[in-house]
Amino acid sequence: MSKDAEEDDLCDAVLALASGRTVVAPDLQHEVFQHVRQARLQQREEPALVPSARELEVLRALAQGLGSAEIAKAMHLGTGTVKTYQARVYEKLGVSGATAAVAEALRRGLIE
Known part of the structure; x- marks a missing residue:
């Protein structure tokens, strides 16, 4: 809300906020909605990045608490x-x- 807002508008905004609603000043509504609309369009356009089978294998090993050297040995790969x-x-x-990777993979259902 603008500091120049009418007293009635401020009271309405306070009551709306107290009831858990969101209040956006009228002069900012268009900009806020444009931003939300643009973010939604980007989500649709960007394909979800899903780890490859080999990356998931490494992720599962990380979830088991293995370090890079242990994973490399178990998978017959170089540490790099x-x-x-x-x-x-x-x-x-x-x-x-x-x-964080393990937590996010669990949240997305990529690993169990």
């Missing part, structure tokens, strides 16, 4: 290759670490 898979998983899930 495992770290590359990890980085790709983090990027695809939008996270920055193993714990």
Whole structure:
């Protein structure tokens, strides 16, 4: 709400907020709705990034508490290759670490 808003408008806004509703100043409504509309369009246009089978295999190993070297040995890969898979998983899930990756994968139902 603008500081220049009428007293009645301010009272209505306070009551709306108190009842759990969202209040957007009339002069900002168009901009807010344009932003929401644009965000929804982007979600439809961008394909969901899903880890590959090999990346999921690394993710499952991370979920079991294995480190990069242990995963590399178990999968007969180089440690650098495992770290590359990890980085790709983090990027695809939008996270920055193993714990967050496992939590997000569980939330999405990618691993059990």
